[in-house]
Amino acid sequence: MWAAxxxxxxxxxxxxxxxxxxxxxxxxxxxxxxxxxxxxASSSGFPTSIFTVxxxxxxxxxxxxxxxxxxxxxxxxxxxSDPVTHEIYPLELTNPDVIATINxxxxxxxxxxxxxxxxxxxxxxxxxxxxxxxxxxxxCAKCIASMEVAKFLxxxxxxxxxxxxxxxxxxxxxxxxxxxxxxxxxxxxxVTQVVSNADIGGLDGxxxxxxxxxLCPRPPTSPLNLTGWFAKPKPDPLPxxxxxxxxxLKVLHLSDFHLDPRYSTGSEGELFIAQNENSTFNIxxxxxxxxxxxRANNFNTTxxxxxxxxxxxxxxxxxxxxxxxxxxxxxxxxxxTDTKDADFDFMLFTGDLVSHDPENENSxxxxxxxxxxxxxxxxxxxxxxxxxxxLGNHDSYSQAQGSPxxxxxxxxxxxxxxxxxxxxxxxxxxxxxxxxVQSARTHYAAYSVQRSDGLxxxxxxxxxxxxxxxxxxxxxxxxxxxxxxRMLTDELQESEDAGERVWIIGxxxxxxxxxxxxxxxxxxFYQIVDRYSPHVIANIFxxxxxxxxxSIFYANNATNISxxxxxxxxxxxxxxxxxxxxxxxxxxxxxxxxxxxIMDAFTWKSDVNTFPDxxxxxxxxxxYAFEYSTxxxxxxxxxxxxxxxxxxxxxxxxxxxxxEADNSLVTTFNTFQGKESVLSPTCTGDxxxxxxxxxxxxxxxIGLQNCETGFGSVQ
Numbered sequence: 258m259w260a261a262x263x264x265x266x267x268x269x270x271x272x273x274x275x276x277x278x279x280x281x282x283x284x285x286x287x288x289x290x291x292x293x294x295x296x297x298a299s300s301s302g303f304p305t306s307i308f309t310v311x312x313x314x315x316x317x318x319x320x321x322x323x324x325x326x327x328x329x330x331x332x333x334x335x336x337x338s339d340p341v342t343h344e345i346y347p348l349e350l351t352n353p354d355v356i357a358t359i360n361x362x363x364x365x366x367x368x369x370x371x372x373x374x375x376x377x378x379x380x381x382x383x384x385x386x387x388x389x390x391x392x393x394x395x396x397c398a399k400c401i402a403s404m405e406v407a408k409f410l411x412x413x414x415x416x417x418x419x420x421x422x423x424x425x426x427x428x429x430x431x432x433x434x435x436x437x438x439x440x441x442x443x444x445x446x447x448v449t450q451v452v453s454n455a456d457i458g459g460l461d462g463x464x465x466x467x468x469x470x471x472l473c474p475r476p477p478t479s480p481l482n483l484t485g486w487f488a489k490p491k492p493d494p495l496p497x498x499x500x501x502x503x504x505x506l507k508v509l510h511l512s513d514f515h516l517d518p519r520y521s522t523g524s525e526g527e528l529f530i531a532q533n534e535n536s537t538f539n540i541x542x543x544x545x546x547x548x549x550x551x552r553a554n555n556f557n558t559t560x561x562x563x564x565x566x567x568x569x570x571x572x573x574x575x576x577x578x579x580x581x582x583x584x585x586x587x588x589x590x591x592x593x594t595d596t597k598d599a600d601f602d603f604m605l606f607t608g609d610l611v612s613h614d615p616e617n618e619n620s621x622x623x624x625x626x627x628x629x630x631x632x633x634x635x636x637x638x639x640x641x642x643x644x645x646x647x648l649g650n651h652d653s654y655s656q657a658q659g660s661p662x663x664x665x666x667x668x669x670x671x672x673x674x675x676x677x678x679x680x681x682x683x684x685x686x687x688x689x690x691x692x693x694v695q696s697a698r699t700h701y702a703a704y705s706v707q708r709s710d711g712l713x714x715x716x717x718x719x720x721x722x723x724x725x726x727x728x729x730x731x732x733x734x735x736x737x738x739x740x741x742x743r744m745l746t747d748e749l750q751e752s753e754d755a756g757e758r759v760w761i762i763g764x765x766x767x768x769x770x771x772x773x774x775x776x777x778x779x780x781x782f783y784q785i786v787d788r789y790s791p792h793v794i795a796n797i798f799x800x801x802x803x804x805x806x807x808s809i810f811y812a813n814n815a816t817n818i819s820x821x822x823x824x825x826x827x828x829x830x831x832x833x834x835x836x837x838x839x840x841x842x843x844x845x846x847x848x849x850x851x852x853x854x855i856m857d858a859f860t861w862k863s864d865v866n867t868f869p870d871x872x873x874x875x876x877x878x879x880x881y882a883f884e885y886s887t888x889x890x891x892x893x894x895x896x897x898x899x900x901x902x903x904x905x906x907x908x909x910x911x912x913x914x915x916x917e918a919d920n921s922l923v924t925t926f927n928t929f930q931g932k933e934s935v936l937s938p939t940c941t942g943d944x945x946x947x948x949x950x951x952x953x954x955x956x957x958x959i960g961l962q963n964c965e966t967g968f969g970s971v972q
Contacts, residue, residue, distance in 0.1 A: 303593065303594065303595050303859070303883070304595055305592055305593055305595065306593075306882070306883050307593075307880065307881075307882045307883070308589050308592040308593050308880070308881060309877055309878070309879075309880045310585045310588050310589055310877075310878035310879055310880070310881070311588075311875075311876070311877070311878055312871060312874055312875040312876050312877045312878045313327070313875045313876075313878075314326055314327070314333055314580075314581060314584065315584060315588070316333075318335075318584065318634075318637075318638075319333075319335035319336065319337075320336075321335065321336035322334060322335050322336060323335070323336060323348040329522075329570060329872070329875065330522060330523065331353070331521070331522050331523075332353070332518070332520050332521070332522055332570075332579045332580050332581060333580050333581075334348060334351060334352070334518070335580075337626060337629060337630055339625065339626075339629045340629070340633075340682070340685050341629075341678055341681045341682060341685065342625070342678075346622070346626050346629075350518075350622060350623060350626055351518035351519050351626070352519070353519045353520065353521035353524070353552065353553045354521070354553050356519055356552065356553070356554050356618060357618065357620075358437065358554075358617055358618055359437075359440075359442045359443075359617055360442055360443075360617065360618075360619065360620040361442060362620060362621070362622065363620060363621040363622070364441060364442050364446060365444075365445075365446030365447050365450070365671065366446060366450075366667040366668060366671050367415040367416060367418065367446050367449055367450070368411065368412075368415050368449065368450050368453045368454070368664070368665060368668055369415070369665055369666070369667075370412075370413065370414070370415060371412040371413060371453075375412070376409070376412055376413060379408070379409075379412060380409070382456075382458075383405055383408065383456075383457060383458045384458070385458070386456060386457070386458025386459045386462075387401070387402075387405070387458040389458075390458060390459070390463075392463065392473065392474065392476075396472040396473075397463070397466060397472055397473035397474065399472070400462075400466035400470060400472040400473060401457060401458065401462045401463070401466060401473070403425075404452065404455075404457040404462050404465060404466065405457050405458065405462075407421060407422075407425075407452045407457075408452050408453060408455070408457050411449045411450075411452045411453035412453050415449050415453065418445060418446070418448065418449025418452070418453075419439060419440055419441040419445025419446060419448075419449060420441075420445075422435075422439040422444075422445050422448050422449070423435045423436050423439050423440055423445065426438070426439050431470075434615075434617075437615070437617040438615070438616065438617065440617070442617065443615075443616040443617040444616050444727070447727050447728070448727060450660070450664065450668050450727075450728075451465075451727045451728060451730055451731060452465075454664060454665075454668075454731045454732075455730055455731050455732075456732065456733075456734075459734070460476060460479065460733045460734050461730050461731060461732065461733050463476050464476065464730055464733055464775075465730050468724060468725075468730075475961075478776040478777060478780050478957075478958040479733075479734055479736070479776075479777050481736065481777075481780055481781060481784065483784060486746065487746065487750070487788055488747075488750050489750065489753075491788050491789075492753075492792070495791075495792045496756065496792050498792070498852070499758070499851050499852045500851060500852075501849045501851055501852050501854075501901065502849055502850045502851035502852075503849070503901075504849070504850040504851075505847050505848065505849065505850065505856065506602040506603075506710075506846075506847075506848040506849075506850050506853075507594070507596065507599075507601050507602055507845060507846075507847065507848075508601060508602060508603055508604065508605065508845065508846040508848055509590065509594065509596075509601045509604040509605070509639070509641070509843070509844075509845055510604070510605045510607070510798060510828070510830045510843065510844045510845070510846060511604065511605070511606050511607075511635070511830070511833065511843055512606065512607040512608065512609070512800030512801075512803075512830035512831065512832055512833070512843075513607075513608070513609040513649065513800050513801070513803050513830075513832035513833060513834055514578055514583055514609065514610055514631055514832075514833045514834060515577040515578050515609055515610070515611065515612050515613060515651065515832070515833070515834035515836060516577070516578055516580070516583055516610060516611070516612060516627055516630060516631055517549070517551065517576065517577035517578060517579060517612040518580065518612075518626070518627070518630070519552060519553075519612070519614075520551050520552070520568070520572075520576065520577065520578075520579035520580070521551060521552055521553040521568065522567075522568055522569070522570050522579070523564065523567045523568060524550075524551055524552055524553050524555065524556075524564060524567070524568050525545055525550055525551070525552075525555055525556050525557045525564040525565065525566065525567075525568065526550055526551050526564065526566040526567060526568035526569065526573045526575060526576060527545050527550040527551075527557070527565075527566060527573075527575035527576070545557060545558075545575075546558055546561075548614070548615045548618065549576065549577065549612065549613055549614065549615075550568070550573075550575045550576050551568035551572075551573065551575070551576035551577070551579075569868040569869045569871070569872050570868075570871065570872050571585060571868040571871055571878065571879050572834075572835055572841075572865060572868055573835065573865060573868060573869070574835050574836070574837065574838045574839070574865055574866075574934070574936060575836065575837060575838075576835070576836060577612040577613055577834050577836050578612075578833055578834045578835070578841075581878070582833070582834075582835075582841065582879065583631070583634065583833065584634070584638075585863070585878050585879045585881075586833050586841060586843065586863070586879075586881065587634060587635070587638040587639065588638070588878075589861075589863075589879075589881040590638075590639060590843060590881075591638075591639065591640075593861055593881060593883065594845050594859075596639070596641060600639075600640065600641040600642055601639070601641040601642055601845075602642050602848075603641075603642040603643050603644070603645065603708075604635070604639070604641060604642065604643070604644045604645070605644075605645055605646075605760075605762055605798055605830075606635070606644055606645070606646040606647070607646075607647055607649075607762055607763065607764055607798055607799055607800030607801075607830055608646070608647045608648055608649025608650075608652060608763075608764030608800050608801065609649030609650065609651050609652060609764065609800060609801065609832075609834075610627045610628055610631045610632075610649065610651075610652055611623070611624055611627040611628075611649075611651040611652050612627070612651070613651060613655070613836065614655065615655060616654055616655050619654050619655060621674060621675075624652060624653060624654075624675065625675075625678050627652075628652065628678060628679055628682055629682065632644075632646070632682050632683070632686055633686075636686045636687075643687070643688040643689075643706075644683075644686070644688050645688070645706060645714045645716060645762060646679075646683065646688070646716065647702070647716045647717065647718065647719070647762050647763050647764050647800075648675075648679065648701075648702045648718050648720060648764060649720075649764040649800065649801065650720050650723050650725070650726065650764060650765060650801065652675070652679070653672055653675050653720070658720035658723060658726045658728075659672050659701055659718060659720045659721060659726065659728060659739075660672060660728040661721075661728065661731065661732075661738045661739050662739070663732075663738065664731075672701075673698075675702070676697060676698050676699075676701060676702045677698055679697070679702055680694045680697035680698045680702065680704075681694070683697065689704065689706065690706070693705065693706050697716075700718075700740075700741065700744060701718040701721060701739055701741060702716075702718050703715075703716055703717050703718045703741050703744065704716050705748045707757075710850060711757060711758065711851075711853075712757070712758055712759070712760060712795075712853050713748070713752050713757050713758070713759045713760070714759075714760050714762065715745060715748055715749075715759060715760070715761050715762070716762050716763070717741060717745065717761065717762070717763040718739075718741060718763070718764075719763035719764050719765040719766075719767070719774070719799070719801075720764065720765065721738075721739045721741055721778070722765065722767070722774045722775050722778035722779055722782070723765045723773065723774065723775070724772070724773060724774060724775050729775055729778075733775075733777060734777070735777075736777040736778045736780065736781040737778065737781060742778065742781055742782060742785060745761070745782075745785060746785055746788075749785065749788075749789040749793055749794070750789075752789075752793050753789060753792070753793045757793070758793065758794075758795040758852065758853040759789075759793050759794050759795060760794075760795060760796050760797070760798065760853065761794060761796075761797045761798070762797075762798045762799075763797075763798075763799055764799065764800050764801050765799065765801045766799040766801060766802065766806070766808060766827065766829055767779040767782050767783065767797075767799070767808070767827070767955060767956055767957070768783075768808045768827075768951075768954040768955040768956045768957060768959060768960050769802070769806060769808055769829070769951045769954060769960055769969055770947075770951050770954070770960045770961075770964060770966060770968070770969030771954065771956075771957040771958070771959075771960030771961035771964075772960075772966075772969060773801060773802070773957075774956075774957045775957060776956070776957045776958045776961070779956040779957045779958070780814075780956050780957070780958045782956065783810060783814065783955055783956040783958075783959070784814070786810045786824065786825050786955065787810065787811075787812055787813070787814070787824060790810060790824035790825040790906075791824050791825060791905065791906065794825050795852065795853040795854055796825075796826065796827075796828065796853070796854070796855060797810075797825060797826065797827035797828070798827065798828050798829075798830065799827055799828070799829045799830070800829065800830050800832070801829075802829060802970065803831070803832035803834060803836065803837075803839055803972070804829065804831065804832075804839065804930045804931060804932075804970065804971060804972070805829070805830075805831045805842070805844075805860065805929050805930050805931075805932060806829035806930060806951075806952075807826065807827065807828060807829060807909060807952050808826065808827040808829070808951075808952060808953075808954065808955045809823055809825075809826050809827075809906050809909050809910055809913070809952060809953050809955060810823075810824050810825040810826065810827070810906065810955035811823055811824060811953070811955070812824055814959070815953065815954070815955070815959050815963075818910075818953055819910070820907050820910045820911055820914070823905075823906035823907050823909065823910040824906055825906050825955075826904075826905065826906040826909050827955065828844075828846075828855075828858070830843075830844055831843065831844060831860060831862070831932055835865040835934075837972045838931070838934055838936035838937070838971070838972050839865070839931050839932055839934050839936075839937075839971070839972065840862045840863060840864055840865050840866075840931065840932035840933060840934045841862065841863045841865060841879070841881075841932070842860055842861055842862040842863070842884065842932040843860070843861055844858055844859065844860045844861075845858070845859045846858050846859075847859070849903065852903065854903030854904075854905055855903060855904050855905075856888075856900075856903055856904065857886055857887060857888045857904065858886070858887040858888075858904065859883065859885075859886055859887075860883075860884045860885055860887075860929070860932075861881050861882060861883055861884055862881065862882065862884045862932040862933055863879045863880060863881045863882070864880070864882075864933070864935075865934070866934075866935050867879075867880070884929065884932065884933065885929060887904060888900075888904060890925060890929070891912045891915070891922065891925070891926075892904075892908070892912070894915045894918075894919070895908065895911045895912065895915065898911070909952070910953075913949050913952055913953060916945070916948075916949050917949060920941065920945045923940055923941075923944075923945040923948050923949065924939070924940065924941075924945075926948065927939070927940035927944075927948065927971060930971045931971040931972075934971070937971040938971060940968065940971075943965055943968070944968040946965070947964050947965045947966075947967070947968040947969075948968060950963055950964035950965070951964055951968075951969055
């Protein structure tokens, strides 16, 4: 420890000599903003509390580069070879100076032309649906009637669907980039597929008009018929809980890298922060011309020739992660978590490898590139146990993230390339066995793994309940079109019969404020969690929001919210990417090796506000620092809970009761939600009440029904 202290002191002295007084002052200020909220690392049990990554890019991480990897004026462009396809990805794929705006290599397929008999049957069915609807009035009725016209065009002449979508987009002014968004090489094919297969006169049409056009009221959650869904009733009494072993597993949770290999250092970074006379922060937003900032093809509309805020080398609040930030995080993790010599027992990755590119700048090849790069980097830099991963909504395309296999060919298997590629990568890295790989290939990248220590990990493709996924608007009265929740139920029943514990992982959360998931499938998921908790399901893990959040599941659809009815909990992991207005972070869980309950969770973060000061030198890179212990941050006022008791659903409900009694705990939660970003808004009054309500909402239906909207995010 003395040696580590001397190194830190020496680094600080070097930094002091290198940086200007103003820059140094900013660093000191950023580290002192919330001293009462950043808990001492010594309390975590980790020997190293802070680690400053070297400023120079670790050029040995790759053997070849397209450009000079030692230069600081641009991000590195490594030569990447795909171990599955044996393809060497060309520079033009990630060259920040030449970004293709139209993907002509692998456009979305169009549905087949309908026969005359199918047109007749569909016309009759749709007229009946309209006649039976109780909400056809005003703008909603006009929207649904217009959707009917689009449906028959999509059935009879699908090749005209994209042109029809572009014309309507321009006529109604839905977008300023209609052709790039809805043309044949973008979402036009997807919209045509969805409209041709949707029940426009029923729930599908209402939800399309509500979610994408705001022309219909939000329909209520559909009644759920669970007759015959569960093979057996819930045991009563429940099986005796497993006896804790007292031994601890160390599990890393990573989420939302959003690697941007097209990140252009020095381009428009959009966000500028200045310090005023009172030592507070003023924020100046400069609008980028379109799509992602920190791209060479984007600019500030008020200053098109000169960036208002040049994109820093290690990233910024309005952009996805450059290579430099990704490697910095991966370098810091083993040092800070004490796993340089003692590996993690296993790791979780809850999705989103790919940057937030618009549909017209995305492609199959770009997705496969990002998957290849990041899974390879995780394996080579962390050198640890298996990684159990899940697909994020950006790990295919920006809004078309997966279609049901029930579509007519060629639509049924249009995303099989992604399931095949990612499952082959998981097998290549040695993380999944043959049966899990086969399951992932055939079940939308969903799979289960039975570990030798008795834990089963079930990975779900939660894009299948993601609200912006167009394909989820086909047959919406069925809460499980894909069959994924049927698979989940069967796996949980097997585990109940075998006396096993289960962890569930996915990307898009099932609840919180209800803005991300769809109500019907997450309502079914909630009932499944109720049936198999707390004796089978030990923990649930999500990503997606980029924020540090939590959800609690209660018995009987949360009709009685109390410590006695709390059954399960979901941990929503912090992101590596700072987009939008967040710091970069990751988490480690301390887990009992017999019960697989979480005994504590430790979170680290890096202050993105300091990144601009690192550009002019190579000695120092981003600093990742210990942020907090979950038990210490929220458990100080939880009576009757010892250090040997887990952080389970009951504990988390007691935390929410403590928040109701003392809103300063909500302030703490709100601060950690953004990883202590200087841009996170405060949360008091109605916000504090809503935040507690969100924590208690494990499904979209409960969040929308019980909670005031508008306070879910700190972005």
